[in-house]
Amino acid sequence: MxxxxxxxxxxxxxxxxxxxxxxxxxxxxxxxxxxxxxxxxxxxxxxxxxxxxxxxxxxxxxxxxxxxxxxxxxxxxxxxxxxxxxxxxxxxxxxxxxxxxxxxxxxxxxxxxxxxxxxxxxxxxxxxxxxxxxxxxxxxxxxxxxxxxxxxxxxxxxxxxxxxxxxxxxxxxxxxxxxxxxxxxxxxxxxxxxxxxxxxxxxxxxxxxxxxxxxxxxxxxxxNKNATVHTNSRILAFNSDKDQKDSSAKIKNSIINEPCYLGENVVIENSVVGPHVSIHENTTVKDSVIKNSIVYTNTVIEGLNADNSMIGNHVTFKSEPKDLSIGDYSKQ
Missing domain, CATH: 3.90.550.10 (Spore Coat Polysaccharide Biosynthesis Protein SpsA; Chain A)
Structure with missing residues (x-):
């Protein structure tokens, strides 16, 4: 085949x-x-x-x-x-x-x-x-x-x-x-x-x-972005009977509302993440509330309230709550 x-x-x-x-x-x-x-x-x-x-x-x-x-x-x-x-x-x-x-x-x-x-x-x-x-x-x-x-x-x-x-x-x-x-x-x-x-x-x-x-x-x-965020949520739901968090992920003083995916070396501090969130490797999230979103690799998020969002690779971001679609290497 x-x-x-x-x-x-x-x-x-x-x-x-x-x-x-x-x-x-x-x-x-x-x-x-x-x-x-x-x-x-x-x-x-x-x-x-x-x-x-x-x-x-x-x-x-x-x-x-x-x-x-x-x-x-x-x-x-x-x-x-x-x-x-x-x-x-x-x-x-x-x-x-x-x-x-x-x-x-x-x-x-x-x-x-x-x-x-x-x-x-x-x-x-x-x-x-x-x-x-x-x-x-x-x-x-x-x-x-x-x-x-x-x-x-x-x-x-x-x-x-x-x-x-x-x-x-x-x-x-x-x-x-x-x-x-x-x-x-x-x-x-x-x-x-x-x-x-x-x-x-x-x-x-x-x-x-x-x-x-x-x-x-x-x-x-x-x-498109909205469809992809929805697809991410459905894939997480399909796999909700599995542990979708890498063993190297560090969760400090935070709440993870399943289902969520956390990749290698992800750090979550003082935050509420999920449901239906994927955070990919080497990304740090602090002092934030994120749900129904995708965050890609090597990114630093602080003080963000996000829903229905996609945040790219190598991003440094701090903002008020928004519906986001942010490309790679963005800084704010």
């Missing part, structure tokens, strides 16, 4: 945090988003993950080494593939065409999920979906009475289905997917200036391939 992770986008909706770190490498409760994604996929796949391709921009050798380590930690061979132009989802997947053979999972790196099923690798394909209240803002699938997908509709103005595609797909025959993606590009089949994966899916369905939905319990978006 192979995994392809398109992640070449600049993450503009997550700025300023993505000015120094690619969005998929932003940690959620101590682990980068992309690491959580591939681990979650591995947990629902029946087969061993042999290869993981990360389709990236030119993010530099340090980022590439971190991505290759993510693959290595799962016992898989890592591959770095480049998408130098933002030409759409179909184009992004085809940038990893050397892996488009046999069983393949495609997973876009701005989403996480919670599921308790093992998907059937004998199906032609499985598209992860979740039921939503307002389908008009998402791509949805239509299914027949046998539970087989019959069509793919992008942001329907009228109700056709409430099963939204969350951006994770399984294909039994990666070679067939590769041919359909190549067909789109060779014939310049473009929508909105981009080559779109649903066009390839529709062609495959019309040729008789049967795709079925794999419905997840919860779909967690990491597309």
């Amino acid at each position: 192979k995994i392809i992770v398109p992640m070449a986008g600049m993450g503009k909706r997550m700025r300023p945090h993505t000015l120094t770190v690619p969005k998929p490498l932003l940690p959620i409760a101590g682990k980068p988003i992309v690491q959580r994604l591939v681990e979650d996929i591995a947990s629902v796949a029946d087969e061993k993950i042999t290869d993981i391709a990360f389709v990236t921009g030119r993010f530099g050798s340090e980022t590439e080494e971190r991505l290759l380590k993510v693959a290595d930690n799962l016992g898989a061979k890592g591959h770095i593939c480049y998408q130098d132009e933002a030409l759409g989802t179909a184009h992004a997947i085809l940038c990893a065409k050397e892996l488009l053979d046999g069983n393949v999972i495609v997973a876009f790196a701005d989403t996480l999920f919670k599921a308790d099923f093992k998907f059937n690798a004998e199906k032609d394909g499985v598209l992860w979906v979740q039921k939503i209240e307002d389908p008009s803002q998402f791509g949805v699938v239509k299914i027949n009475d046998n539970g087989v997908i019959t069509d793919y509709v992008e942001k329907p103005k009228e109700y056709v289905s409430d099963l939204a595609m969350i951006g994770i797909y399984y294909f039994k025959d990666g070679a067939t997917l590769r041919k359909e993606l190549e067909y789109l590009i060779e014939n310049d089949i473009i929508k909105g200036g981009e080559y779109q994966l649903p066009d390839a899916l529709r062609n495959m369905t019309e040729k008789g391939m049967e795709f079925v939905p794999g419905e997840v319990e919860e779909w967690l978006d990491c597309g």
